[in-house]
Amino acid sequence: MxxxxxxxxxxxxxxxxxxxxxxxxxxxxxxxxxxxxxxxxxxxxxxxxxxxxxxxxxxxxxxxxxxxxxxxxxxxxxxxxxxxxxxxxxxxxxxxxxxxxxxxxxxxxxxxxxxxxxxxxxxxxxxxxxxxxxxxxxxxxxxxxxxxxxxxxxxxxxxxxxxxxxxxxxxxxxxxxxxxxxxxxxxxxxxxxxxxxxxxxxxxxxxxxxxxxxxxxxxxxxxxxxxxxxxxxxxxxxxAQAGLTVWALHADDPQRLTALSTALNGAEGVLSVAAFGSSLHVAGQDADALERAIAPHRGGDGLHWAQAKANLEDVFISLISRTPDNFEAATSTALRSAKASTGTPDRERAR
The missing domain is CATH 3.40.50.300 (P-loop containing nucleotide triphosphate hydrolases)
Incomplete structure (x- = not known):
């Protein structure tokens, strides 16, 4: 669910x-x-x-x-x-x-x-x-x-x-x-x-x-x-209901944020990573899991981490990141049904 x-x-x-x-x-x-x-x-x-x-x-x-x-x-x-x-x-x-x-x-x-x-x-x-x-x-x-x-x-x-x-x-x-x-x-x-x-x-x-x-x-x-x-x-x-913990990351060299965003996205305990100007907001619902996720990235020179208050954008980004796309699923199901009804094999059956 x-x-x-x-x-x-x-x-x-x-x-x-x-x-x-x-x-x-x-x-x-x-x-x-x-x-x-x-x-x-x-x-x-x-x-x-x-x-x-x-x-x-x-x-x-x-x-x-x-x-x-x-x-x-x-x-x-x-x-x-x-x-x-x-x-x-x-x-x-x-x-x-x-x-x-x-x-x-x-x-x-x-x-x-x-x-x-x-x-x-x-x-x-x-x-x-x-x-x-x-x-x-x-x-x-x-x-x-x-x-x-x-x-x-x-x-x-x-x-x-x-x-x-x-x-x-x-x-x-x-x-x-x-x-x-x-x-x-x-x-x-x-x-x-x-x-x-x-x-x-x-x-x-x-x-x-x-x-x-x-x-x-x-x-x-x-x-x-x-x-x-x-x-x-x-x-x-x-x-308040979102229950997010948010860490803000500021970098002396903003270009480093792109690599860090890629590294943190999808990590265990991380719900969302979003850029805000020259900083990143890294959010999760499990505070301990989030700290473990960011720990390997906290020791670098020129990186400054601080806890931040969650804002609406943090909440909405985290909501959409963990909500499955039922539109895409419905379209895929319809395509499979159409192929089956016309006898057209899909990729799996073609193999």
């Missing part, structure tokens, strides 16, 4: 929430494409007005999960509610109360900012369209640029426009799929300031991200890999 961090109840306002207090409450959520189970019995609860960071490597099932939550995909298994509405029976109603921001900019580049927002407002058949558009422009700082073509905007301004479009129909839940990918640090910071203002207004936010500094700004976190939810809780809870 694969080790993982048991999901924890959200702290603060989300802890111990009853169903009416949950914006998201799903259990056993599963989606398959052929032999691949891309989302594997995911349980997720998120209290209203909370910000949850949804983390995981590329292809881990984040986008598929988000699409099931907003009613764009029907789960193959599992049940639950989004904003109190049944995922299977009331998907159309869920869509009208959710703001979904996709990974790619999906608005019309040959329309102006204002024209794009007016078009979206018409699609939703919103009343008082001019007022809603004006309010969205003002909220996201787009008023002075409203006549600029969307295609001429930088990544950060496109991001603001996409978020403005998500807010036109006054959603109760925002599902944001890697919204800050490729955006400069200041634009990311401004975006997150706005997310916290929205949460303060009672809007719930589930946001996928690869940035650890963004994860640290969330009220709680969920980490998924190969379709399985491996960790759930606040930053402090996830780090």
């Amino acid at each position: 694969t080790d993982h961090i048991s999901p924890a109840a959200p702290s603060g306002d989300g802890a111990g929430s009853s169903a009416p207090d949950l914006a998201i409450d799903v259990r056993g959520l599963t989606k398959r494409y052929g032999p691949r189970t891309v989302v594997d019995h995911v349980d997720l609860q998120l209290g209203r007005g909370r910000i949850c960071g949804f983390l995981g490597p590329n292809g881990s099932g984040k986008t598929t999960t988000i699409r099931m939550l907003c009613g764009l995909l029907t789960p193959d298994e599992g049940e639950g509610r989004c904003l109190g509405l049944d995922l299977r029976k009331r998907a159309a109603e869920i869509k009208r109360q959710v703001g979904y921001m996709t990974q790619r900019f999906g608005l019309y580049e040959d329309l102006s900012i204002r024209q794009n927002l007016d078009f979206i407002a018409r699609l939703f058949e919103l009343d008082a369209r001019p007022r809603r558009v004006d309010e969205a422009l003002e909220r996201l700082g787009l008023t002075t640029r409203q006549d600029q073509l969307a295609g001429a905007l930088s990544g950060g301004w496109k991001q603001r426009l996409a978020l403005a479009a998500c807010l036109l129909h006054e959603p109760r839940l925002l599902l944001l799929d890697e919204p800050t990918a490729g955006v400069d640090p200041k634009a990311r910071r401004d975006f997150w300031d706005e997310i916290h203002r929205l949460a303060a207004d009672g809007i719930t936010v589930l946001v996928s991200t690869h940035y650890m500094d963004e994860a640290e700004r969330c009220h709680e976190l969920a980490y998924i890999a190969y379709g399985r939810l491996l960790a759930r809780g606040t930053q402090r809870e996830i780090i």
